[in-house]
Amino acid sequence: MSTPYTTVRLFGAIGMTRDGESVHLGPARERECFGILVIRRGTPVLVDQLIADLWGDAAPASAVNVVHTYISRLRRRTDSTEEQGLLRSLRPGYSIDPASVTLDVDEFESDRRTGMAALWAGHFDQAAEALDRALGHWSNAEALHGATGPLATQERRRLDELRIDTLETSLALRLRAGARSDTLAELATLVRRHPFRERLWILLMLGLAREDRRGEALVAYHDLRSLLKEDLGIGPSQRAQDLFCDLLADRSQDELWTEHLTLTAQQR
Known part of the structure; x- marks a missing residue:
């Protein structure tokens, strides 16, 4: 049997x-x-x-x-x-x-590790494929939907953090391959859902600038600054401020891309 x-x-x-x-x-x-x-x-x-x-x-x-x-x-x-x-x-x-x-979580984490390893090795196409495959294991609902105990809550937070980090890196890779309207639309949605994740705002600003929408990129920075000041009493990170200054200085798209696109959550 x-x-x-x-x-x-x-x-x-x-x-x-x-x-x-x-x-x-x-x-x-x-x-x-x-x-x-x-x-x-x-x-x-x-x-x-x-x-x-x-x-x-x-x-x-x-x-x-x-x-x-x-x-x-x-x-x-x-x-x-x-x-x-x-x-x-x-x-x-x-x-x-x-x-x-x-277990779907194991498959997600395995594909994520594969994608990040490919990214660190400089194999960007392989990284994008593996990270998109990792994200494909998620349903539209949150992890452990309906579970309310301490362990489930802790595991949900851990998985949600891994998911959004994976999604940020996947979107950065998509932008690197050539900004598209659907990628920018997804970033615009994500900054509303996760307004305090500055990396999403930076990716949105870079994507807009690459599409010759520099004015909208500057507006996005002002939206971020107002949000942080009103809700947290702080200003944008130095990375976001530097990008804003470079946008004002009308630096070329190539210079902006080289200077400000980070493919992982922390600069390497």
């Missing part, structure tokens, strides 16, 4: 498929319990750890019994026993073997 091909997703709502068929994991809290075991895969997870990950300091008095109930239901839904199947008892604790599942 062949081993079922099991995939788990943490992008969007926590879910699982076996041989292409969706597996119902139960209500939101039970799915989150399963997600915790996936996040901590490969090591025994004690009941106390599950309680802390699910509720933190707000755990109910019945938390131990509730967790045991969740595990029992998840075993039944995943066709697992204490010794066999996806969800196993390790005495103490429970575990999911990393080798038994394909």
Whole structure:
């Protein structure tokens, strides 16, 4: 009998498929319990750890019994026993073997690492392809959608940060290959969603300048400066100020590109 091909997703709502068929994991809290075991895969997870990950300091008095109930239901839904199947008892604790599942987060991070390695090696086309492939693993929803416990919140923030950094680098590579209206439109949307990420503003300004829209690039800088002053009481970074000055000085597009386009979040 062949081993079922099991995939788990943490992008969007926590879910699982076996041989292409969706597996119902139960209500939101039970799915989150399963997600915790996936996040901590490969090591025994004690009941106390599950309680802390699910509720933190707000755990109910019945938390131990509730967790045991969740595990029992998840075993039944995943066709697992204490010794066999996806969800196993390790005495103490429970575990999911990393080798038994394909996880969308792992695929995202693997493609991201491949893309960044290609970027650092100067293989820009390969980097762009790998980073776009990494972003393709995301659904339109946030990671671990609907999960509210401390671990899920922490993991969501980590993955969201990786995603936006990957997206910024992907957009920088697209601009390097030749600014397009759809890339600029995406950047304009992103600066509204993530207004305090100055790298997005810098990319937008560079893309506008490259399309002979220098006036709009200057307006974008003033928008950034006003936003930071009103909301945070600070000014733009030195990098943003330097780009603004070079735009005012009417430096050539090639000079702007060479001086200000950074393909990674930190200058190399």
